[in-house]
Amino acid sequence: MTVESTAARTPRRSAGNKAGTTGTKRTTSTTKKAAGAAKSAEPALVQLLTPEGKRVKNAEFDKYVADITAEDLRGLYRDMVLTRRFDAEATALQRQGELGLWASLLGQEAAQIGSGRALRDDDYVFPTYREHGVAWCRGVDPTNLLGMFRGVNNGGWDPNGNNFHLYTIVIGSQALHATGYAMGITKDGADSAVIAYxxxxASSQGDVAEAFTFSAVYNAPVVFFCQNNQWAISEPTEKQSRVPLYQRAQGYGFPGVRVDGNDVLANLAVTKWALERARAGEGPTLVEAFTYRMGAHTTSDDPTRYRTDDERLAWEAKDPILRLRRHLEAANHADEGFFAELETESEALGKRVREAVRAMPDPDHFAIFENVYADGHALVDEERAQFAAYQDSFADEDGGK
Structure with missing residues (x-):
């Protein structure tokens, strides 16, 4: 019995207290049952490394990292450290006016490096605009990423050279692109897989819903990798969905799993599992990496306006890099020499990226007016003239620019 139906019967209580009491008890019983069901439906989180760096067992996913070596773990740590370093350099460069915008991945390194290292060379990646760690795993030079945000290229890399598509700014559309590409793979008879980040x-976008539908119907070999960083700009996840995001897959007829997004080992294992399902002809999977965006949505955003310092501090305790370092140290897989050498390499990468960006040419400010229409257009001509006048307003007394 719902609360609404009980309320509708309230006037009948004048005939006697028994009817009113019975209705109240039924409602209370139903409420308790619903609360119990909600509690039992708490999302299961796949985790192989605790925030303290302790290795924990998982019967279903341990086998996907059973052969991982100390060298492999050091490699994952190196990937995360270097990715965070060039991400921090990019943020600084934007603040200095060298980039037009930057979308930081700070805090999401484990989700990206873990999933990125699960891929085979012949798998194909469709990213958003924040997958700098996945780009690193696919061999895309960081300076190519920054060239796009500086406005001096239209992507900066050959997608077919790394099986890593150009960044997609339109929210969610890459899920459809990935699904179509995966459908094509099955027609070609290949055994590779596709992953869409x-x-x-973006999970609230119609494009993503359509991608789920088509991928399920056509049993496409695609993994949908959702990085749930808790905030869609300033909108929290609880205002976007009534259920945990990974459970949405059930309505489309394929499995979903939630993984600790700050655990690089768990992300590696779960993504390997999902990719193997895809390659074996078992269709799509939704992976929800439960993580946190430590920085702003982009450098044009101010997260202090919508979230608290306490929230950030709670997530800092789950830092993915610190977590793996604790594990490496506890297991004697890395010594101070390794960390010192990596720090030197990290600073060298930051310097290389900084010098490369500053050596890039300034973008052509008037290029935005080209290739809008095949033929001339009066409105574009007017806007070009207005922009030229604006630029001329910065001329100095001698008429220089």
């Missing part, structure tokens, strides 16, 4: 906000 998107955020929790």
């Amino acid at each position: 998107f955020g929790d906000g």
